[in-house]
Amino acid sequence: MQRHDAELQRTPRTQTLSADLVIVGGGLAGVCASITAARAGLRVVLMQDRPVLGGNASSEVRLWALGATSHMGNNNRWAREGGVIDELLVENMYRNPEGNALLFDALLLEKVAEQSNITLLLNTSVFEVEKRDADTIGAVRGFCSQNSTMYIAKAPLFCDASGDGIVGFCAGAAFRMGAETRDEYGEKFAPTEEYGQLLGHSLYFYTKDTGQHVKFVPPSFALTDITRIPRYRQFNAKEHGCQLWWIEYGGRLDTVHDTEAIKWELWRIVYGVWNHIKNSGQFPEADTMTLEWVGTIPGKRESRRFEGDYMLRQQDIVEQRRHDDAVSFGGWAIDLHPADGVFSEKPGCNQWHSKGVYQIPYRCLYSRNITNLFLAGRIISASHIAFGSSRVMLTCAQAAQAVGMAAALCTKRQARPRDLTEPAAMRQLQRELIRAGQYIPHVSLQDEDNLVRTATITASSEMVLDELPAGDDWVKLNMGRAMLLPVKAGPMPTVSFAMRSETPTEVDIELRTAEREGNFTPDRVLAKKTVSVEAAAMAVTGTTSPTLAHSATALCDIEVDFDVTIDEPRYVFVCLMPNEQVEVAVSDRRMTGVLALHHESNRRVATSSVQTPPEDIGVERFEFWLPHRRPRGRNLAMRLNPPLASFGPDQIRSGFARPTTQANAWIADPADPEPTLTLCWDQPQTIRRIEVSFDTDFDHAMETVLMGHPERVMPMCVRSCRLVDDEGRTLAALTDNHQTRWAVTLSEPVTTTRLSLVCEHPSAQVPASVFDVRCYG
Structure with missing residues (x-):
């Protein structure tokens, strides 16, 4: 029994915590920043004012988490975010393909709790900031309503991922609310007062x-x-x-x-x-x-936006401007909503896509006037227009991972956030992020410590794509359909399709590519052909003489020679234009870096298969060519002559762990009984850590709640493999894998002249593939 005499007044229990980094806000941005920083060695205090993590993605709000993939409704191929957020999405897909928000809550809590470097304070609302001096935060104060405890969290570095920016606001950081005028940054999509300046x-x-x-x-x-x-x-x-x-x-x-x-x-x-x-x-x-x-709390879209050394703007998104300090990317449409919301006569959103993903510079991720304050989530330094894209949760999460890694680098260097804009420091930050799985468009991994850099790489086999064999099914050419192929510089191979029609007809076929490097918008036509599909014969007609191909009654094997030389390694689109009378055979074969697309719209994110913006809003017109979700989405059956040799073992040295301008993957021959990738060195190498990246289909959006998904494991993901040294010893083995990255730290370093990765094919229809292998001493 406790008895307490009357007192004039009492104060709640106070507990002081010290850390390397204090993060306020436990949405996906705060979670990913925390895990990234903790894995990089920092002691982190994560303060969250709700009983669960995840913010708008949690069971309290239940919004599906999305980012650059945009429901697979734009031209951003293989654009799902990487690093910690990819790990969470892939794990949620494995455990929770039905999209149960409660299970996603549990996953986030588990992943944070597993990090011994993170002190998690749930139900703790930060309300006050202590300053060391005019432009430096010393501590934040928060109160936990569940245990009646006041927390004082001290650190050299702070990150505001709170959504409304409570830390930045209390610290006096420069911020803004509402929409910039067209004149401030030359943003032609700036809204009128009648449309409104804030999302609800x-x-x-x-x-x-x-x-x-x-x-x-x-x-x-x-x-x-x-x-x-x-x-x-x-x-x-x-x-x-x-x-x-x-x-x-x-x-x-x-x-x-x-x-x-x-x-x-x-x-x-x-x-x-x-x-x-x-x-x-x-x-x-x-x-x-x-x-x-x-819902008992509303999901917020917009409030304060804080000012960094750079403010992301419309032109960065539409023009896909490049930045030397790029640390992340976005790809959701510029998506504004009428301020009157559900009571508006206007459509619920006004969204316009860019032709590809865009870089997010590091200078958007820290306050311009509070020297030790990072910004994460929807409050980063962006104009109202750019915020219309950068605000979505997976974009927020990956940018926040850059904050977590930057904080670790600041701690090692005893530096402030702005100091990392120095070129050598920025290169180190980019290198550490990419090593951790982050994707930064147009920034490849340059890693002098990676022993694979000096290795000779061979393989037991490699996919030489001569055919995607026809299965039993056909699709109608009721819309444009295309095969997206990574080709090398040189003559374009001839391409053959199996077509059938009840009556003689013609099909237009176009060879296209993207105007901008790394994009997947087919806005540049390289060649056009017209093929005749007849009951007993057909021919290719065009600028060259007709070429006869094999045929059968009502079934034609169409061979198309585009007579084009490809200038550099790039993706091309072989586009079959619509003809309702024609059907094309499809294949059951799936493989990394090759994809069928369809000229249509996704009603979740677009109103038409062609984006046609009004005049003078600073947005481009272009066509959408989209993949179909599995199980519906399958490749078109086809043959290539000469075969496509774009999947050799040296692809793992590209510096990218996903398709970009090439597949960037070693793919084994489907007939190889034991696909093996081998690294050889002239001199023995001492290896302690090996990191491998597999294909978990970066094109699949992996919406976290409500939407169901047809599979727990992505079909191209290697499930089982092992690492073997030059004496035949198995150093590590992986079974029942479903994750993107496999990192092995050996209990004792191994000295060897050869390291082999021995894989199993994911299935009879999917050959084994690997994006990246790295070795460190």
Whole structure:
């Protein structure tokens, strides 16, 4: 029994913590920054004001996490984010392909708890900053409502990943809210006052079918006049959760201080919408349905944006400008919403894509006037227009990984964030990020410590792509369809397709490529041909003489010689233009770096298969050529002559661990019974650590909640392999793998002149492939 006499007043228990880095905010940005920094050796305090991690991706909000892949609805091929966030997404796919938000919560908690260098403070709201001097933070104060404890967290470095920027705000960091005018940065997409200057909040609901009649009595605060929502006719009994992302409100208010009022209005809307679905009589299928969950906190989109040494802007995204200090990338559309949200007569979003991914410079990730403050998440230094793209969670997460690694480098160098803009320091930061799995467009790994740099690389076999054999199925040419192929410099191989038609007809075929290096928008036509598909014969016609090919009744084997020389290694698109009368054979073979695309739109992120912006908004017109999700997505059956030799063992030295201008992967011959990649040195090498990168399909978006996925393991991922030295000893073995990266630290270094990676094919239809192998002493 405890008894305490009366006192004049008491104060909560206070606990002081010291660390190398204090991160405030436990959304995906804070989580990824924390794990990255902790793995780099820093002691981290992570302060999160909610009971779970994940922010808008958590079970409290339940928004699917997305980034540059944009639901696979733009031309950003192989653009899923790398590093820690990739590890989390791939693991969530393995454990939780159904998209259960509670399981994603548990995964994030597990991954943070596994890091002994992280002190996690949940339910702890930071409310005050202590300054060492005018431009330096000394500590932050937070209060945990669950254990009535005041925490004082001290560190040389701080990261604000809080969403609303509470640390930067209290520290006096320069920030802005609202939209810049067109004149400030020359951004032609700058919104009018009538459209609004802020994106609002959203709050979601889940439903379920109970199989029996359910009565719904709305709360008294529910919206009664559903026609106040101009788009109310779009509501139905099937869509729920973040499929209704456009239930949005608050863009005309202060999205920091008016959040509680915004939440109440969103509750009114949600319960009013459900009352409409249940009780209007328009949705009889809702009779047995009930509300399973309604959000209790709104998902925020926009509030404060803090100023760094550089402000990302529209031109960086659309023109894909390059920066010497690039440390991350984005690729979501510039996606603005009307400030009136769900009550607006306008469409719920106004989004325009770029032709490819864009770099995010390091100078956007720290405060310009608080010398030890990093910025992460949606508060980074970006204009309102650029924020429309950089705000999405996976973009935030990967940029935050750069912050975590930068903090580690600052600690080693006893430097401040701005100091890392010095060229040698920046090269080191980029190198460490890429080694940890980060992808930075146009920045390859330059690693003098990697022993593979001096090795001779051979393989037991390599894929020489002469054929993607036809399976049993066909697809109609009711839209443009293409094969995306990595070709070498030199004459373009002839390409053959199996086509069939009930009547004689013609098909136009185009050879295209991307105008900008590394893009996958087919905006440059290299050659055009027209092929005749006839009942018993067909020919290729064009600028050259007709070429006869094999045929059968109603089945034609079309061989196309484009008579083009490819100027440098690059991806090309072999585009079959639409003809409703024609069908093309498809293949069951899948392989790294080769993909079928389709000229169509993805309604989640675009309204047409051709982006056609209004005049003078600074956005480009172009076509969308998109992959289909598995199991629907399959390659077109084809033959190449001469075969495509783009997948040799030396590809693992490209410095990129995903397809870019080439596949950047060694791919074994499918017939190889034991695919083996071998590294040989003239002199014995002492090796302690080996790092291997596999193909977990960076083109697959891996949405975290609500959307289901057809597989737990990506089909191109090597499941089993082993590392063998020059005496035949197995140094390490991997079984039942599903992750992108395999890092082996040997208990005792091995000295050897040869190291072999012996793999198993993922399946009979998918040959083994490896992006990268690195060895360190």
